[in-house]
Amino acid sequence: MPGKSLIERYTIELPTKGDHVRMNYEEIGLKVGLEIHQQLDTSTKLFCSCKPELFKGEPEFTFLRRLRPTQSELGQIDPAAYFEFQKGVRVLYEADSETSCLVEMDEEPPHPLSIEALEIALTAALMMNAKPVDEIHTMRKTVIDGSNTTGFQRTCVVALNGEIKVGGKRVPIQHVSLEEDAARKTGEEGTLIRYRIDRLGIPLIEIATAPVINTPEEAGEVALAIGKILRATGKVRRGLGTIRQDLNISIAGGALTEIKGVQELELIPLVVEYEVQRQLNLIKISRELGQTGAREEDLQEEFYDVTEVFRETQCKVIRKSLDKGQRVLAVKLPKFSGFLGRELMPGIRLGTEMADRARFWGRVGGIFHTDELPAYGITVQEVSMLKKHVDAGEKDAVVFVVDTLENAKDALRAVLERAREALKGVPEETRAANPDGTTRYMRPRPGAARMYPETDIPPIQVTEQLIRKIFASLPEPPEQKLQRLMKDYRLNQKLASQVMDAGVAELFETIVNESKVSPTTVAVFLTETVKALKREGAPVERLSESIIREMFRAVGSGELAKEALQDAASWLLRNEGRSLKEAIDALGLRTLSMDELEEVIDKAIASNKSLIEKSGGKAFSQIMGIVMREVRGRANADLVSEIIRRKLQKLSF
Amino acid sequence: MSENEELSGYRGLAFEALKKIEAEIGDLICITKGTQTYEGILIPRSEYGDEAHIVIKLRSGYNIGVQITPETRIEKIGKGEKPAFVAPPLPEQKPALPKVAIISTGGTIASRVDYRTGAVRPALSASDLYSVVPELSNIARIDTQILFSLYSENITPAHWSEMAKAVAAQIANGVDGVVIAHGTDTMGYSAAALSFALQNLPVPVVFVGSQRSSDRPSSDAASNLMAAVLAAAQAPFAEVAVAMHETTSDISIAIHRGTRVRKCHTSRRDAFKSINAQPIARVEGDKILMLTENYQKRDSSKKLLLKPSFSEKVAMIKFYPGINPAVIDWYVDEGCRAIVLEGTGLGHVGRRCFESIRRAVDKGVLVAMASQCVWGRVNMNVYDTGRDLQALGVIPLADMMAETAVVKLMWIFGQTSSLEEAKRLLEMNIAGEIADRTLYN
Numbered sequence A: 001m002p003g004k005s006l007i008e009r010y011t012i013e014l015p016t017k018g019d020h021v022r023m024n025y026e027e028i029g030l031k032v033g034l035e036i037h038q039q040l041d042t043s044t045k046l047f048c049s050c051k052p053e054l055f056k057g058e059p060e061f062t063f064l065r066r067l068r069p070t071q072s073e074l075g076q077i078d079p080a081a082y083f084e085f086q087k088g089v090r091v092l093y094e095a096d097s098e099t100s101c102l103v104e105m106d107e108e109p110p111h112p113l114s115i116e117a118l119e120i121a122l123t124a125a126l127m128m129n130a131k132p133v134d135e136i137h138t139m140r141k142t143v144i145d146g147s148n149t150t151g152f153q154r155t156c157v158v159a160l161n162g163e164i165k166v167g168g169k170r171v172p173i174q175h176v177s178l179e180e181d182a183a184r185k186t187g188e189e190g191t192l193i194r195y196r197i198d199r200l201g202i203p204l205i206e207i208a209t210a211p212v213i214n215t216p217e218e219a220g221e222v223a224l225a226i227g228k229i230l231r232a233t234g235k236v237r238r239g240l241g242t243i244r245q246d247l248n249i250s251i252a253g254g255a256l257t258e259i260k261g262v263q264e265l266e267l268i269p270l271v272v273e274y275e276v277q278r279q280l281n282l283i284k285i286s287r288e289l290g291q292t293g294a295r296e297e298d299l300q301e302e303f304y305d306v307t308e309v310f311r312e313t314q315c316k317v318i319r320k321s322l323d324k325g326q327r328v329l330a331v332k333l334p335k336f337s338g339f340l341g342r343e344l345m346p347g348i349r350l351g352t353e354m355a356d357r358a359r360f361w362g363r364v365g366g367i368f369h370t371d372e373l374p375a376y377g378i379t380v381q382e383v384s385m386l387k388k389h390v391d392a393g394e395k396d397a398v399v400f401v402v403d404t405l406e407n408a409k410d411a412l413r414a415v416l417e418r419a420r421e422a423l424k425g426v427p428e429e430t431r432a433a434n435p436d437g438t439t440r441y442m443r444p445r446p447g448a449a450r451m452y453p454e455t456d457i458p459p460i461q462v463t464e465q466l467i468r469k470i471f472a473s474l475p476e477p478p479e480q481k482l483q484r485l486m487k488d489y490r491l492n493q494k495l496a497s498q499v500m501d502a503g504v505a506e507l508f509e510t511i512v513n514e515s516k517v518s519p520t521t522v523a524v525f526l527t528e529t530v531k532a533l534k535r536e537g538a539p540v541e542r543l544s545e546s547i548i549r550e551m552f553r554a555v556g557s558g559e560l561a562k563e564a565l566q567d568a569a570s571w572l573l574r575n576e577g578r579s580l581k582e583a584i585d586a587l588g589l590r591t592l593s594m595d596e597l598e599e600v601i602d603k604a605i606a607s608n609k610s611l612i613e614k615s616g617g618k619a620f621s622q623i624m625g626i627v628m629r630e631v632r633g634r635a636n637a638d639l640v641s642e643i644i645r646r647k648l649q650k651l652s653f
Numbered sequence B: 001m002s003e004n005e006e007l008s009g010y011r012g013l014a015f016e017a018l019k020k021i022e023a024e025i026g027d028l029i030c031i032t033k034g035t036q037t038y039e040g041i042l043i044p045r046s047e048y049g050d051e052a053h054i055v056i057k058l059r060s061g062y063n064i065g066v067q068i069t070p071e072t073r074i075e076k077i078g079k080g081e082k083p084a085f086v087a088p089p090l091p092e093q094k095p096a097l098p099k100v101a102i103i104s105t106g107g108t109i110a111s112r113v114d115y116r117t118g119a120v121r122p123a124l125s126a127s128d129l130y131s132v133v134p135e136l137s138n139i140a141r142i143d144t145q146i147l148f149s150l151y152s153e154n155i156t157p158a159h160w161s162e163m164a165k166a167v168a169a170q171i172a173n174g175v176d177g178v179v180i181a182h183g184t185d186t187m188g189y190s191a192a193a194l195s196f197a198l199q200n201l202p203v204p205v206v207f208v209g210s211q212r213s214s215d216r217p218s219s220d221a222a223s224n225l226m227a228a229v230l231a232a233a234q235a236p237f238a239e240v241a242v243a244m245h246e247t248t249s250d251i252s253i254a255i256h257r258g259t260r261v262r263k264c265h266t267s268r269r270d271a272f273k274s275i276n277a278q279p280i281a282r283v284e285g286d287k288i289l290m291l292t293e294n295y296q297k298r299d300s301s302k303k304l305l306l307k308p309s310f311s312e313k314v315a316m317i318k319f320y321p322g323i324n325p326a327v328i329d330w331y332v333d334e335g336c337r338a339i340v341l342e343g344t345g346l347g348h349v350g351r352r353c354f355e356s357i358r359r360a361v362d363k364g365v366l367v368a369m370a371s372q373c374v375w376g377r378v379n380m381n382v383y384d385t386g387r388d389l390q391a392l393g394v395i396p397l398a399d400m401m402a403e404t405a406v407v408k409l410m411w412i413f414g415q416t417s418s419l420e421e422a423k424r425l426l427e428m429n430i431a432g433e434i435a436d437r438t439l440y441n
């Protein structure tokens, strides 16, 4: 049993960031496939002429809908979807008239697919050596969580069988698709879910790789390589939320987990590592549960009303619910004691997984379990009364929830189901990425993709002529571009790569050519300075290309010192809507005139006469320091140094 | 099964290539073109597609079209499995519930999707309806009848007669209400027609349709249908009505009077509006809220009067600046018995039409005036043009919708050939189509 030896060989310690456990991923049998979704920078949405933008503030209008799971020809209904429907889930859609029309509201049939978006998708496809299909058929992919007003996402394959090379390895690209982005969730209160439909319909390109990636680092590298190609088209949207990565991860003896919505590229290796950890730990738990004698047939759907136990409780959460007339319902998990508190990845325990399931299926706020008690104001006495009430032994765990009887039952049923899965190992599921690289349960993995033709969109034939046109204007491949940046602008490899990775190569070239500022200065600003600003917590995504260009034009013309770029950018980000000129004035960054500068220098020299007389030419660096402290950001350092040198020289003659 | 059905939609080159390998829709096929091979399930082709492409469904679920050239190699690598439909267990029939007949005339009020080939199949039988919309079993005992399968633009006055007779037969069988599933385009006309053909109704007759096809999760079909069945089973009125979404939200369904309802939007869920009147009722969840006290009461002891004849010798002419009045002459020469003019504003047409109107009236044609404003009442006493038209013999139609007026005249000339009797019936309120008062909202 290969799985067994593995578990024994690796002591699993949970990694903290930066302190990664080395593992032999080949032996673990890690297989990762990527699905990269990137918003395209088009003038309209994919199936209507609305602006592909998001709105802030209050919605102009809202409407309420229910989505009803459709029955398939086989008489089947997706169980998770039907469950949601029966629970009476309603969706409140928020909209404004700039970013949505009747198409997004599902009140008008879609308009023909945007040719602008199609051309970008074909460009990316050809750059990845994929073969465009002869005739594109738009499909409806059933999505019933409310994120699409129709209940399906419109999507089409534009090219197949591509390939990219990453670090010498061939990574097959299974397909390149074009699809509509979904609405974004803005809230959830009980059975009412809120979605904002501004994002719905923004064109997305989807790149799916074969599951050939074998290490976490490689997953990051492949994602980076695909991202570079997409950015090289020059037609993708930038900023937070415009790119989302989905990962399919499996290990030997584990199961296929689909992780949705990793927004930060840097997070990918960590997400993969954590998922491997999680699966290994689950395998280990299932073995140990077997050893302690936990059995599926002992996991009985027997719920105990233990409201009485908590009649006088000091636990605020329970107190509040009991005051509303809700009940406390408990279930016993024989031989599970200690396992619910076991950490699978940082901050995520088996108990957390059960709580996520309970929230999904029971719409409860959470669960309590004996592995974490006494806590939350629940006393030792209450725990022992609880255990007595449900007749739990020392080795048994007890889980309880407080809610309406119906929700509580659904929640505990889901807990039992998760406990049964824990006996077997790793369940197949769809998980959502958290910002720290861990993941949480989202929903069961959907069965075979429920796709059927979108009959409202006529098929599009991809003609020879169109392919030739796109080939003729294919952007420079990223590798070639890197070499050119190094050669033409004398950037070192590190800086050139940073410019490429940050996806600012076009902007970099534009600025250098129009401002005549040194390429290195421009490159450093676009990469390191922006990163530094981001570290300080500045909302750098607000720094528009036009303002950056304006800043460098000011540097080129001498109105702004290059040393003051970071301060100016930082001020502009803190003062949204203000102009560069205002920034320069407010910060006192106006470049000193030659006369003013000479005056400062003369003063510095005059007040340090004795020092200069004592140390002669060596006094230069001290004077330079004094002057720069005063004029930093208002004068070019090279110029200051030149004047000081000249003046000191004069003195010594 | 004929060859054509096995290779639905394929013609020419693609058809020949598929026939050669004896492929049928649903079979697994492999197409080799140069270095590329495509494997997938053979999918029907739209009849508007060209002859050079074969559509397959890839393993990923996506469809693509592959262009066929004489060099393309096609192989059949697997026989398709016909999906075996396993109906979910039927909900139990509750004998205490009212009995409702659902008559379908076309449009698919309920359907299921064959995700394998993309076909959308209508669910028409009672058991189909129960399995797709199981909530119906808590509202009524359902009987279904498939009368036609027509796009509603193909429905004619002859079909109205058939519908009226079918409803009468169901009522004779003792149902507590009738629902008619109908395509939305001409549903308003059919509802008006049955309002005149079915008089002294003992139970409600409720038309229902959907603006979003029933294969999609966001469809309005199921909620409209549930409301229609609820109204048919329980509502206190006994009239012909239309049940459709009241707003863009899935909150309430408006029940409109059959003679007062008009499709006012090409695509929205709330396309149907009551014109110059309030809807009769509103359905929210399992509640029916009556919005007027002025309605015909449900009463099973009432004896239905079936008057199912219609005449097609009625025309509607919309006036516009520059109209050629010869169109009026043409209808008159064709033997038309009545013409509804859809005039401007309060009920006007240009003087250039006067001669032709005079000629029509002289030849015994009934000429009536409705307004193309849609909302509001005609009044032909305010301006000279109106007064002159009345002097020519044109009959103002008060607050009657132009569409309802045409249907009413078709029905009138199905009942009588006397011009005097026709005029009397036209100006008389028969099914709520005319009222003396126009309310603010």
Ligand SMILES: [Zn+2]
Binding pocket: A045, A048, A049, A050, A099, A100, A101, A102, A103, A104
């Ligand atoms: Zn739009």
